[in-house]
Amino acid sequence: MKMLKPVLLALIAALVLAACGDDGGDTATNETPAADAAEGDDEAMAEDESDEAMAEDDDAADSHSDDTDGDEAMAEDESDEAMAEDDDEAMAEDEAMAEDGDGAAGAVAVSLVEWAVNAETELSAGTTTFAVTNDGSFTHKFGLARGDSYETLPQTDNGAIDEDALGADFLGDTANFDAGQSEELTLDLEPGNYVLFCNIAIGPNSHAAAGQTLSVTVS
Numbered sequence: 255m256k257m258l259k260p261v262l263l264a265l266i267a268a269l270v271l272a273a274c275g276d277d278g279g280d281t282a283t284n285e286t287p288a289a290d291a292a293e294g295d296d297e298a299m300a301e302d303e304s305d306e307a308m309a310e311d312d313d314a315a316d317s318h319s320d321d322t323d324g325d326e327a328m329a330e331d332e333s334d335e336a337m338a339e340d341d342d343e344a345m346a347e348d349e350a351m352a353e354d355g356d357g358a359a360g361a362v363a364v365s366l367v368e369w370a371v372n373a374e375t376e377l378s379a380g381t382t383t384f385a386v387t388n389d390g391s392f393t394h395k396f397g398l399a400r401g402d403s404y405e406t407l408p409q410t411d412n413g414a415i416d417e418d419a420l421g422a423d424f425l426g427d428t429a430n431f432d433a434g435q436s437e438e439l440t441l442d443l444e445p446g447n448y449v450l451f452c453n454i455a456i457g458p459n460s461h462a463a464a465g466q467t468l469s470v471t472v473s
């Protein structure tokens with residue numbers, strides 16, 4: 255018995271060590287991929303939120319779009335998740351992106367499609383760059399004039415906006431540009447009412463008459 259006791263103790267010690275070793279190993283292998291995955295999710299979410307923030311800007315142009323509510327709800331959900339993760343870095347990224355989004359007041363995204371001009375309708379006075387994308391399938395252009403609405407602007411026989419008759423109230427336009435292309439137009443906007451439009455007209459047809467106009471207010 256005197257010889258067995260140390261052997262038993264050694265065996266028990268070896269078993270305990272082995273058990274601890276296994277636990278440590280399992281814990282390490284379980285936690286490391288989980289932590290990596292969590293970080294990966296945060297980064298993916300941060301990128302998604304950036305995309306959705308842009309999508310929200312686009313959707314904001316269409317104030318009646320159901321998508322706007324959906325995107326906002328998703329953005330809020332993801333923000334909550336980031337906070338729940340209690341990850342300071344993720345929260346800092348969220349805040350930085352929120353600031354970036356708010357800081358884009360000097361640029362207005364405009365989407366041209368058949369047959370609409372989609373953009374925010376409440377703009378800030380000052381130097382404004384319209385970043386216009388042709389999201390349609392036809393060639394379009396982008397112009398801007400002072401006025402309350404398309405209906406109140408002088409028009410030619412085919413319903414195009416009569417830029418000559420507008421005189422100084424016609425503020426400028428881009429060149430024609432094809433589907434998938436983008437153009438920028440930078441103007442110094444004073445407070446007032448304006449109409450954004452595409453003034454391409456062919457024969458008896460005009461894009462403006464087809465609905466490619468948008469009334470906006472600058473304040």
Ligand SMILES: [Cu+2]
Nearest residue numbers: 394395452461
């Ligand atoms: Cu057009």
